[in-house]
Amino acid sequence: MFRFIHAADIHLDSPLRGLSQREGAPEDEIRGASRRALENLVGLCLEENVDFLLIAGDVYDGDWPDFNTGLFFNRQMLRLREAGIPVYLISGNHDAESKITKSLSLPENVQAFRVRKPKSIKHPTLPVTFHGQGFATASVTENLSLSYPEATEGRFNIGLLHCSIGDSPHAAYAPCTVANLLTKHYDYWALGHIHLHAVLHESPHIVYSGNIQGRHAREPGERGCYVVAVNDDLAVESLEFKALDVVRWEQCEVDLGGIEDRNAALRKIRTAVMEAAAGASPRLLCVRLTLSGQTPLHSELHVGKEAWRAEVVNVAQEVSDEIWVERIRLRTQSPVDLDQLAGQSELTAQVVEALRAIDVSEHPSNVMDLLGKLPVSAQGELAQSDHALKENVTALVIDALTSSATHEI
Amino acid sequence: MRFDQLQIPAFGPFTDFSLTFESNSNDLHLIYGANERGKSSLLRAIDHLLFGIPPRSTDNFLHAHQKLRIGATISESEEERLFFQRKKGNANTLLDADGNVLPDTLLKAFLGPVDSGFFSSMFGLDTESLRDGAGALIAGEGELGSALFSASLGSTDIDAAIAKLQEGADGLFKGRSTKVRIPVAMKAFKECEKASREATTKVTAWKTLQKALKAAQEEFDRVDEVQRKSQQRLRAVERLLSALPIISQLAHARKGLEELAYLPELADDFVERVKQAREQVRECEQSVAVRENQLGGLREQLAAVKTQPEILKRSEKIEHLYQALDAHLSRKRAMPPLRAEHEAKSTQLGQALEKLGLTMVDLTSAPKVTTDLVEKAEGLKDGLAEAASKVTLAKATMARVSKESAALVEELSVVSAPESSTVLKALRERARSAETARSRKTELTAELKKLSRANETLAARLSLADLAVDKVQQLAPPSTETIHEEKARLDGLEKRIERVGDERSDLDRRIHDEETALATLREQGARHTEDDLAKKRRERDEHLTAALEGEAASRKVLPREVREADEVADSLRSHAEQIARAENHARAIADLNGKRELASSTLGKLSAECDQWQEEWESRCAAIPAPVQPPHDLIGWVTDWRELREVLDRMAEVEDEVEVLAQEVGGAHEALAEALVHSDAEFGSLVALLEERLASLAEATGAHQERVKRQAQLKRESADAEEAIEKAEAERERQQAVLGELTARFPAPIDGLQRLQDLASAVEELEQRITQEENAIQDMDARLVAVRPEASQENHATEVGQLWAELETAKSAESQAKVLQASIDAAEEKRSHDKAALESASAAVTELREICGAAHMGALETTLAEIERKSECRKGIAKAESNLASMSGGQSLERFIEEATGSSEDELQGEKAELERVLPEHQGARDTAREQLNVLKAEDAQLQQASDAAAVQQQQAELHLSSIVSDVRRFMELQHAIQFLREQIEIYRERTQGPMIESTSTYFAALTNGGFAKVAAQMTEKNVPKLVGVREDGSFIETTAMSEGTADQLYLALRFAAIDLHLSTYSPMPLVLDDLLMTFDDERTTALLPILANLSQKTQILVFTHHQHLLDLFERNLSGQFVSHRL
Structure with a gap:
């Protein structure tokens, strides 16, 4: 019936860490790796002709001050606007207090969820309702999922949440459990914050898409997003991971x-x-x-x-x-x-x-x-x-x- | 090793010189000789004796080089003694008493590790070498130098390793150096960070830009409006000014049009159409005339063309004749050679048949001879020839073998078979076994000697030298496990005693602290307790009761008792805090005293336990004939005892084996002597004789066997040759039979017959070919006649050529006639068309004249001119109106004409001049605003590109940061390793410099009669140790600040200490001192003599001097402890 892409943790313009300067190293290859990965994400949306794109937080990296980064993000979103693909995003711990986030006017095809309390948005044409809440500050320690609204009957309910589930090497922001999320009876939880992609639960699906580009040696393996297909019964028919990274650790x-x-x-x-x-x-x-x-x-x-x-x-x-x-x-x-x-x-x-x-x-x-x-x-x-x-x-x-x-x- | 005697037959000034060194408890010898008595020569002789006479020796002034001999008897013990002589030469310079060469290893066994250099630096001392050697020692050179200063002189491999690590660390980071890796990377990191910051577009900057962009756009819009309006007005004024002359032209054209109103209204192109119609009439008339001329010419040309239809009818046959002409001529030329070849081959065939006596009938009736058949017959003939060759070869072999066999039989009849060598070979095996046994016996004897020395050393160390071997082995010291257990037990006890003792000391300290605190509180007023108050009150009350009962004494003391009780009460109140704390301290003291008693009791028990352990331990050690030692020391003793026991066991084994080997060697010697009948010869000579006999025997046996073998081989060769002859003959007969059978059915030899058959076939083929060619020639001639009956066959080619030319001419004429006829037809059609067009054009001109109202063709020109003038007026009006409309700026034409004629031209010119003046100002303002706007727009466009320059620089900084982290991590590792190794070397140096320094200190203190207490190693600023003399009061003097005599004493002390260290590991070696004491005064010499006497108990000392007073000093101080010798 419809298809969408779930991505998160873009950390745009954050450098790759741990690589030492040396003669003959392919430095050009690593420059702008996060930008190339974002371009790959947008390219995949266009190629797959998806109905919408979800970004579950951390578009930017912390206090990175360069406004060029935001403008680059906008340019990529404009490519999606031209193709009629809407984008739904939330802020995460890394971009909650970003000056870029606060100052950048997003293109009209991009809808950012508010940060004070959860909100539900209906897709204009598809039977899909999005529920989400962004991070207001860099350190949200309460369980945001508890205050998410109940699922809307007869629609495909998607929850966008930037959170920690279980033991994670990442800081425990918005900590919650799979059980918490299941109580909302959503059809798909699009999670961000954990950089390793993982499907925590199926039917309903609770999924971390991971980051789209590994940033250091402790983030090895392929990085990318999930392409999700939903059938006429409003059930997830397929879930396929697609690599987007341009540098592999x-x-x-x-x-x-x-x-x-x-x-x-x-x-x-x-x-x-x-x-x-x-x-x-x-x-x-x-x-x-x-x-x-x-x-x-x-x-x-x-x-x-x-x-x-x-x-x-x-x-x-x-x-x-x-x-x-x-x-x-x-x-x-x-x-x-x-x-x-x-x-x-x-x-x-x-x-x-x-x-x-x-x-x-x-x-x-x-x-x-x-x-x-x-x-x-x-x-x-x-x-x-x-x-x-x-x-x-x-x-x-x-x-x-x-x-x-x-x-x- | 020591010298028992020096015997010098010929060396330097000596001839048959001899010096004997008696051995007693002090092996100290003073060799006195006045100058020129050969003292120095004797010193050299000792060195050359032990290590060889150098090639360029100058000690040949009395005896020639080849006659130089130095001899000595040296000994290691009573059993180990060696006499040898040294001659000059490159090799084999060691001789026995009879002049036989001795192996160098014999002497080496006595010298141990001492070589020439080591001997002269360590044991052959004069003042110069003493000082040089001391310098080397102090510089830490050599094994002893290292021992003196241990590992800290910067010359060890670990120091080299540290230097290498340091080099690696310095390459990363070194003080303030900015050229090594880490500072370089840090600089690059900072530069990238800076570049990143500079490339960053801050949010505020972006907002500021957007605001400025908006303001600039508004300003531009405003000034653009002003400029645009001025521009518009200027253009309007200019249009009005331009319109004035056009308005005048319009009025003039309108007037002209009114004057020509009588003419009919015709289209604008009417005049042009009349002109075109008249021109068309003229063109059609010309065209008709041209066509008429053309037709006349074409018809004349057609009449002149001559066609030949008869020839064209035969064209196909003529073409065939022409195409076949070359083949026909070629065939005719080939006929004569063909006929000649046929005739020649026919003649050849007839001759061949005649030669073989055959007719053509015989030939045709004979079977066909095939090539396979001929090849098969050739093969059979070759086989016959080969078989014949084999027979000849085998017969030649038979003759050679018979001759050689006869010669061998004759040789063998005169030579007899040699005797058997089995007995001698067995004897040789036994001799070889005995030689191995001898070699093994020598090895074992050497091992026995080593074991014996080890036995003595261990027995002395264990104080078991006097104990019989079997007693030593039967000793039963406690087992290692028991010793370890006991050690652990003792250690446990001692630790517990130490711990409890520490606890008691701690309690004592705490009690003392509590008592001090209590005393302080007492001084501060806490002298009373509640008990004191109760007691005082009780006493007061008792006295009060007694006083009330009338007791005078109580009445007397009552006031004091009351006062004292009150004072105690007051004290308790005023010092309540101190008193409370004092009570706490008192309770703590009581508590601690209790604990102390307990600790004392425990300590007593542990001491008793320890005593009991000591008794038990002594009882366990009673079986060892050595002083009782603590477990720790006993472990070493037991280890040495086990080693001693192993040495003794091994000695017994070796001795047994040596005896068996000696028997084996003796037996073999006897057997050889008996077998070879040489009873007096040595074993080696007997072995050589045996090998000689075996060799000659082997030679004789070999020659005989060789002949017998050759005889047998000849027999085999003879038999093989006979067999070969038989086989070849049989093969020849078989092939002959097959060949006969194969050729029997042919009337002639098959090779000749085959050639005849081939020739006959060729003749037949030629005949057939001639017939075919003749038929073809006749056919072509017939065809030519069919086309041209009068043609001659002899001129066939010419005739055909003429026919072909005629045909070509006829074809050309036919084609030309056809082309001309087509042209005439086309010209006639075009002439008809042109005439029709002329009629149509004339009718059109007539129609147009009637339309414009001209009465006849003559008036047509005038009417047309008026029509043209009316048309010009109309066009002028339209053009002027059109121009004015384009200038009106959207206004109606009349309104515009009214506006233009409403103002005077001068007024309009004035307004125009004013507008032209202000317009550049407005344009300038607009340009400025536009420029500012463009700059901001460019900035915005640049920003919209979303540059990644800042991120790229940040990535670059990250690369440098990683390099920094990696290098710093490495730097940390290297520095930790360097620090650790340096600490360890220092610890080792401090720990191990002891023995050498201690020994040197003892000698130095003795030599200086206590002037210096000891020596010590101190570190310089560069971490290099140096040796100093330390006085009793702790002050020290460096070697460079000492007097020459004191420095020599220090050097001598160093050397004695070094010799002590050497002797603790190796066998003794004579110490030779050559006028060493010349810088010593009597006092120093006197201090040295007891040391020499003591040292001479460990090793032999030879003191050379030419000073009589030294001899006197020896006799005064060491009477009976030395032997003097005079040269």
């Missing part, structure tokens, strides 16, 4: 257990990267590699980190120019037997013993000096567990010990 774990040879390790990494690249094609792939397993290369990996990174980047580029190695996490283990190492000299015995209880909770003074000079945003990123720091420092120390093992002091 993936995390690959490569087990180097038992591998002794540098080239063999690189071959294994190459295989893993190829597999990841195959899934992301034709997009740019940003991949985080985690190297694990007990290997004699453990020490070399930690000590020659930069050289290894360069080699891995080369390997990735051999696979495809459309790959950016975001980070290489070392979770390998050393095959060096510390007890055996301790037996090599009195000094190594002492160092090995002390190493077991090494304390990295207090940084050396020159590290503190440096930390004081860093941008605030970098300091937030640097929060690293003592355990990881300890692991890396231990590897460096063991390498120092093994490289001096022939020297009896």
Whole structure:
């Protein structure tokens, strides 16, 4: 009978995080990734010729001040207006207090729900009623769903809500439960806020569409929206996820257990990267590699980190120019037997013993000096567990010990 | 190792020189010799003896290089002694007493790890080498230098690793450097942030722009209106001015039209139509005349053309003759060669038949000889030839074999078979086994020596040197598990005692604190308690009762009792707070005292438990013939004892094995001597003799066997040749039979017959072809005659050519006549058409004349001129009205003419000048407003593009931020690793520098008679340690600030400490001091002598001097503890 698209968490013009500057990196590919993803969303609406588009919050990203971002959003909405496709949206925690939201006049085909209390809007021609309420502030902690109106008899009822359901790594805004939502007897809950797409319930459907573009390595896999078809009985007939992202994030774990040879390790990494690249094609792939397993290369990996990174980047580029190695996490283990190492000299015995209880909770003074000079945003990123720091420092120390093992002091 | 005796047959100034060093408890020898007595030569001789005479030795002034010999007897113990001599040379310079070469390993076993350099720097000391060596030690060089300063000299591999880590860290961040990675990335990050901010369009900026845009639009609209109106008025005035002459022209045209009103009203194009009709009449007349002329010419041309219909009728046959002409001529030319070939082949066939004695009938009746048949016959002939060749070859082989066999039989008849080598081979196996046993025995003997030394070392360490081997092995110390258990038990007890002791100390401290607080409160007035008050009141009441009963004493004290009770009550009231707190403290003290008693009691019990454990432990250790040691120390003792036991077991095993091996070697030696009948020869010589015999025996056996083998091979070759002859003969007969059968049915040899048959076929084919060609030629001649009966067959080609030319001419004339006739027909049709048109045009002119009212054709021209003038007037009116209408600006024509004629031209000119003056001003204002509006519109349009510049810069900043985070993370790791390693090295340095420093301190204090208490390692500002002398009062003096004598004492102390350290690990090595004490005064020397005496109990010391007073000092201070030698 009719079809619509459910999307959310566009975070327009928010940068991709965690990618380090380096020679030859495909920087052009990542510029404006969120804009390209939004263009893809609009393009999909036109291609599928849907009847309307739902956006369940967070069009913009926090306090981003550039009005150009809002104008770009409007231009995309105008494309939909020309095709006669209406848009229904709510504000989320990220764009609730955005100056852009408050100042931008939306095209007439876009209807934004008010933020003080829920509202119901009837589709002008289809038997569809939309219920929604936007975020008035960045931190809404009450359960908004409770005050949503009851379903309208004989119509397809859609609830738009930006909220947290269950345990989530995201902040618990407008927390609610599936049971809460079911009590409203809506036919479709179009949810936003959680960036991983998921169907929480079917008939009635409770769906997170996820964000349309992953922003960092902790948001791996395909990102996009749901195309929903509703039949003459006003029941969801099909629900299909469509990828919209232009840059794909993936995390690959490569087990180097038992591998002794540098080239063999690189071959294994190459295989893993190829597999990841195959899934992301034709997009740019940003991949985080985690190297694990007990290997004699453990020490070399930690000590020659930069050289290894360069080699891995080369390997990735051999696979495809459309790959950016975001980070290489070392979770390998050393095959060096510390007890055996301790037996090599009195000094190594002492160092090995002390190493077991090494304390990295207090940084050396020159590290503190440096930390004081860093941008605030970098300091937030640097929060690293003592355990990881300890692991890396231990590897460096063991390498120092093994490289001096022939020297009896 | 020590020198028992030096024997120098020939070296430097020495000839058969000898010096014996008796061994006693002090192995100290003073070798005195005046200058030029060979003291320095003797020192060199000792070095060369141990490590070789250098190639360019200058000690050949008395004995030639090849005769130089230095000898010595050295010993490690009573059992291990070696006499050897050293000669000059590159290799094999070590000799025994008889001059036989000794392996270098024999001497090496005594020297251990000491090489020439190490000996001269450590054990061969003069003042210079002492100072140099000390310098190296203080600089931390060498193993001992490292031991002195441990690991902190910046020369260890860990220091190198730290430097590498530091290098990595410095590449990321280094102080204020702006060129390393992190500052560079931070700068780039800030620049991108700034660029992002600059590219950002704020909401306020957008709103401001929209407001300005609206205002600019309104201003533009206003000034545009003013300018537009002025412009309109100017244009209106200009139109009015322009209209005035046109209005005048209009009036004139209207007047002309009225004058020609009598003419009929005709269309505007009437005159033009009359002209066209008259022109058409003229054109039609000309056209008719042209057609007449054309027709006359065409008819004349047609009459001149001659056609030939007869020739055209035969055109098809002529064309066929012409097309076949080339083939016909070619065929005629080919006939003579064909006939000649036929004749030649016929003659050849007749001759061939005659040669074979055959007729054509025989030939035609014989069967056809096929190519397959001929090839098969050829194959059979080849087979026959091959079989014959094989027979010849096999017969030649038979002859060669027979000859060689006869020669071999003769050789074998004169040579006898050699004897068997089995016994000698068995003997060789036994000899080889014995050699292996000898080698193994040598290895085991060396191992036995090592084990013996280990045994002595361990036994001495365990204080079990005097205990028999079986007793050592039967010792039963507590097991390791028991010791660990006991250790844990003792540790537990000690920890508990320590903990309870700590608790009691803590209680003591708390009691003291409480008592102090109580005392303070008492001083502050809290001297009484409620009990005190009750007691005082009770006493008061008792005295009051007694006083009331008349007791005088009570009456006397009653006032004081009353006062005191009141004072206590008052005190309680005024110091209520202090008293309450004092009571709390008092209660706490009582409580703590109780706890302290409990702790003391526990401590007593634990001490008793500890005593009891000690008794039990001593009882457990009673079985060990060593002082009772705590569990911790006993673990080491037991480990050493187990090692000793293993050493003893291994020694027993090795000794047994050595004995078995010796028997095996002896037995083999005897067996060899007996078998080879050389009872006096050594084992090695016997083995060589045995190998020689076995070799000659093998040679003889080999030659005989070779001949026998060759004889057998010749027999096989002879048999093979006979067989080959038989096979070849049989094959030849078989192929001969097949060939005969194959050729029997032919009247002649098949190859000749086949050639004849081929020739006959060729002749027949030629005959057929000649017949065909002749028929074709005759056919073509007949066709030519059919077309042209008078034609000659000999000139066939010419005739056909003439026919063809005639046909071409006839065709051309026919075509030309047809074209001319068609042209005449067309011209006649066009002439008829032109005449009709002329009639029609003339009628039209007549009709037009009548319409315009001209009486006849002569008046037509005048009438037409008047009609044209009337038309001009009408056009002038229309044009003027049209121009005025276009100028009127929408007004009616009459209204516009009225407005134009309503104002004077001068007035209009004045208004126009005024408008032209103000209009540029209005235009300027409009342009300015428009420009401002356009600028704002451009800004708005730019904004509407929704630039992503700010977002792109933000993304770029994010890239730099990630680089910063990654690099800082790495920097943190590197700095933590560097800090950790530095701390560990410092801890290690402090912990391990002890033994070397301690030993040096002891020697230095003794050498300086207590002038310095010790030495110490101090760190410089660059984290480099340096050695200093420390006095009793703690002050220190650096080596550079010491006097030469004191510095030498320090260096000597360092060297003694180093030697001590060496001797703790390796075998003794003689210490040679060469006039070392020349910077020492008597006091310093006297201080040194007891140290030398003490050290000489550990290793041999040879002191060289040419100072008599040193000899005196030795005799005065070390009488009986040294031996003097004079050169």
